[in-house]
Amino acid sequence: xxxxxxxxSWVICKSGTSVKIECxxxxxxxxxMFWYRQFPKxxxxxxxxxxxxxxxxxEQGVEKDKFLINHxxxxxxxxxxxxxxxxxxxxYICSATAGTSNTEAFFGQGTRLTVV
Amino acid sequence: GQNIDQPTEMTATEGAIVQINCxxxxxxxxxxxxxxxxxxxxxxxxxxxxxxGLEEKGRFSSFLSRSKGYSYLLLKELQMKDSASYLCAVRxxxxxxxxxxxGIGTKLQVIP
Numbered sequence: 001x002x003x004x005x006x007x008x009s010w011v012i013c014k015s016g017t018s019v020k021i022e023c024x025x026x027x028x029x030x031x032x033m034f035w036y037r038q039f040p041k042x043x044x045x046x047x048x049x050x051x052x053x054x055x056x057x058x059e060q061g062v063e064k065d066k067f068l069i070n071h072x073x074x075x076x077x078x079x080x081x082x083x084x085x086x087x088x089x090x091x092y093i094c095s096a097t098a099g100t101s102n103t104e105a106f107f108g109q110g111t112r113l114t115v116v
Numbered sequence: 117g118q119n120i121d122q123p124t125e126m127t128a129t130e131g132a133i134v135q136i137n138c139x140x141x142x143x144x145x146x147x148x149x150x151x152x153x154x155x156x157x158x159x160x161x162x163x164x165x166x167x168x169g170l171e172e173k174g175r176f177s178s179f180l181s182r183s184k185g186y187s188y189l190l191l192k193e194l195q196m197k198d199s200a201s202y203l204c205a206v207r208x209x210x211x212x213x214x215x216x217x218x219g220i221g222t223k224l225q226v227i228p
């Protein structure tokens with residue numbers, strides 16, 4: 001099946017620094033990528049949806065200036081957590097689809113972010 | 117927006133059958149997914165329904181009724197390794213933009 005690779009799988013950073021998470025579709029062109037955040041014992045919360053070549057659509061309550069999403073190519077999307085704080089510590093997961101007719105959204109492995 | 121409801125927890129016995137329900141409300145429905153997620157891991161795909169009816173895949177089956185905004189995931193011959201969270205997700209394509217939103221997930225515990 002299709003593969004979505006997400007890096008890094010875990011990262012620890014100091015408060016106030018920025019962290020970039022990459023999401024790559026390895027064997028298909030991802031026209032749409034989704035970024036989710038998952039806190040312990042909670043479900044995945046959609047943060048934003050990005051379509052290749054256009055600005056991301058952010059969910060209500062998600063700060064677009066803090067969570068910068070770039071989807072510059074059909075195989076790569078990045079999420080940058082700027083000026084990270086301990087409350088941003090979470091599990092971030094990307095998923096990708098090749099189009100509205102696709103039957104599946106493929107997930108990356110997830111990134112465990114810990115801000116100290 | 118979307119409103120997705122599913123039970124938060126369920127317990128079932130090894131070898132038995134369990135049904136996990138999901139109800140949703142959305143304006144531009146374009147498919148419903150079920151995913152399995154073990155703690156600390158990314159979700160893995162189980163099934164996809166876009167038309168009414170039952171989709172069977174081995175021990176797992178998923179049913180959809182679009183008119184009722186209702187789906188269920190049926191797990192047969194339960195095994196201990198089936199203990200996990202099961203996530204119902206709905207795809208909406210209102211306005212030509214695709215959006216996949218997840219329910220809170222149902223934590224299933226399989227007991228001997």
